Amino acid sequence: MLPSQPLLHTAVFALTVLQALASNTFIAAVYEHAVILPKAAIKPVSPDDALALMNSNMDILEGAIKEAAQQGAHIIVTPEDGIYGWRFTRETIYPYLEDIPDPVVNWIPCTDPTRFAPAPVQERLSCMARNNSIYVVANIGDKKPCNSSDPSCPKDGRYQYNTDVVFDPEGKLVARYHKYNLFIPETQFNYPKEPEAITFETPFGKFGIFTCFDILFHEPAVVLVNKLQVDTVLFPTAWMNVLPFLTAVEFHSAWAMGMGVNFLAANTHHTSISMTGSGIYAPDGARAYYYNMKNEDGRLLVAELDSHPRLSAAFPPAVSWSxxxxxxxxxxxxxxxxxxxxxxxxxxxxxxxxxxxxxxxxxxxxxxxxxxxxxxxxxxxxxxxxxxxxxxxxxxxxxxxxxxxxxxxxxxxxxxxxxxxxxxxxxxxxxxxxxxxxxxxxxxxxxxxxxxxxxxxxxxxxxxxxxxxxxxxxxxxxxxxxxxxxxxxxxxxxxxxxx
Structure with a gap:
């Protein structure tokens, strides 16, 4: 008699955890995605049209996630703006947003999609993680209602956040991060009142997460590494390259080395605005990276990293910079x-x-x-x-x-x-x-x-x-x-x- 699907999934998940526990390394993946962008719109599109665009992007991301899992990856990072793009005002992005709960609710959207408000994007991401027994990191938009009792409440009665989510191999929501350092054009979003230092434990180390422009500032980036001692940083980004110091692969690999952490950077791919450059970086250098301004192809990268780089023999010595x-x-x-x-x-x-x-x-x-x-x-x-x-x-x-x-x-x-x-x-x-x-x-x-x-x-x-x-x-x-x-x-x- 064949085991039922839930029992089979539990067995696969347990095996994945045991394999990770038995190793001092893990397999990481990032996907550089050529995002399908919405048409420029003065007025908001319908929720159905918004979901159709997001599903078109998630179809591509799902293929990358399946391929990464087949190559043995334990976690995959996808880009900032990778599900709906960036051509928005505060009003026109609203149909693309979902209410994302605090992960303390212990929720698997794939198996319990109606527990909260309709959340088809979270449900699908959760199922991608669950069906492939892999951690999935994605960037979506969160909406939170507010009213006049909150003096900071926007006039339209809601906060809108650029948000990273992480689903574990069972499909459970284990992390939610609201971007603190918004880039200048991100007028469609609010920043949280206080910076969030988001971490979560895995069988292969302690992970932290932040987004794009955050990397240039102390909070939350430096706090995650120096105070909270994460082993690996997850970094969805929509990074426009600026030579000679701020190309994505150059600066992100340098940050990983300077801070002494693993760094998984997934960039969007849009060469007309110099967006390319993703990588899997260790403190002693790049394990894999991709930079291509010649075509509009996405790219999956997969590489092995030390679970606890500070314990590695290759970990760089402390530096007195001056x-x-x-x-x-x-x-x-x-x-x-x-x-x-x-x-x-x-x-x-x-x-x-x-x-x-x-x-x-x-x-x-x-x-x-x-x-x-x-x-x-x-x-x-x-x-x-x-x-x-x-x-x-x-x-x-x-x-x-x-x-x-x-x-x-x-x-x-x-x-x-x-x-x-x-x-x-x-x-x-x-x-x-x-x-x-x-x-x-x-x-x-x-x-x-x-x-x-x-x-x-x-x-x-x-x-x-x-x-x-x-x-x-x-x-x-x-x-x-x-x-x-x-x-x-x-x-x-x-x-x-x-x-």
Whole structure:
């Protein structure tokens, strides 16, 4: 006699848990999704039309989830805005929203869909997780009614939140996160009154979750890692790439390394607005990543990670980011220092005029030191050492200290800092350090073609970013990206631009 479906599912789930418990590693998946977008609408569509669009996207996500499960994945992350897109006003997004309960209610929407208000999206996501015995992470919209007894209640009588949800392999809702740091165009959403630090336990470590723009701020991102000690961060995102420091694969891999956690980043794919770049990152580098500006294809990534990276032999040593730079004599200062903009920030640059040498450049409290040797000094390519110490004020406000070895777009110094995707110059060695006033520094090395330099550089305990054996590909940038959170403006003022 064959077991009943519920008994069979329970047996499969128990086996999955036992397998995870028996291993110090787990299989992670992320899916970069080319989202089917709604047509531009002045008035809200009907609930049926909204659900039809969301089901079209979920059809694709379900295929990716099935494939990931077949490859042995224990968890899969899908992108921010991955179910309905982003072309909305506050009114036009309303038909796409559901009331998402607090996970303490112990709810499996797949088996009990009518327990709360109609929630067809949560029901379907829950069934995807349950039918494939896999954790499913998705981004949807939450609506919460309010009234005049709440002085903060919006005029339309409801809060609307950009929301991440997590369903476990039984289909149970185990996590709900409301995005705190909304990006400037997200006027359709509210932010929660207090930042939420959301974690949940799995058989393969402690997980935390936040969304896109959150990564640039202290709460909740740093709190999850430093205070709550999560092993792995889940990161649905709709990330628009900005060279040279803020491409998705570059910055997300650097954040994982700087914070010492696993990081599962699932991006939307929309090349017309520079959206691409997903990855599975460990503290010692990328396990898998995808960056493609040439077509509109989605991509599933699957890779193995340590369940508890802090216990791994490969876990990077603690870094005192300013130790070397504060104790080394300044290399020769150049009288020909000049200024230039990188993503609206005014850097101080000095040109690397010789095939090898030592350089120092300073701005305010930050001095950046570089020792380097090029494989060949090309006449048609210019590299500079740059420093920035100040408040970034465009597309959000946050305080930065950055040291960068950077290729200029042309031989004209005025192009230094302009976006560059290709290069021809390789380096035999480089060593970059800075007098940072923060312990939150994220090391980036990006090669020609927007490729990561996984395994080809290291960060020493004294704060030096060094090449191990030279660069195997031409270099776009080697950067130490520092964040001084204590100099940020209060939330939500930091989430706006200064004209």
């Amino acid at each position: 130790s070397y730079a504060l104790n080394v004599e300044r290399f020769s200062l150049n009288d020909n220092d000049f200024g230039g903009l990188i993503f609206h920030d005014w850097f101080t640059f000095t040109e690397l005029t010789m095939p090898e040498g030592n350089r120092t450049v300073c701005q305010k409290d930050l001095c950046c030191h570089l020792s380097y040797k090029m494989s060949e000094k090309r006449e048609d390519e210019v590299y500079v050492l740059g420093a920035f110490d100040g408040l970034h004020v465009v597309e959000g406000q946050y305080y930065l200290q950055i040291c960068t070895l950077l290729k200029c777009k042309s031989t004209d110094p005025e192009t230094c800092g302009h976006p560059v995707e290709t290069a021809q110059t390789k380096f035999e060695t480089f060593s970059l350090s800075g007098t940072f006033g923060t312990n939150y520094v994220f090391p980036e090395v990006l090669y020609s073609g927007v490729q990561l330099a996984t395994g080809e550089f290291e960060v020493l305990s004294d704060g030096r970013l060094k090449s191990k054996h030279g660069t195997s590909k031409p270099l776009i940038t080697a950067t130490l990206f520092g964040r001084l959170y204590e100099k940020d403006l209060p939330h939500p003022l930091r989430n706006v631009s200064i004209p």
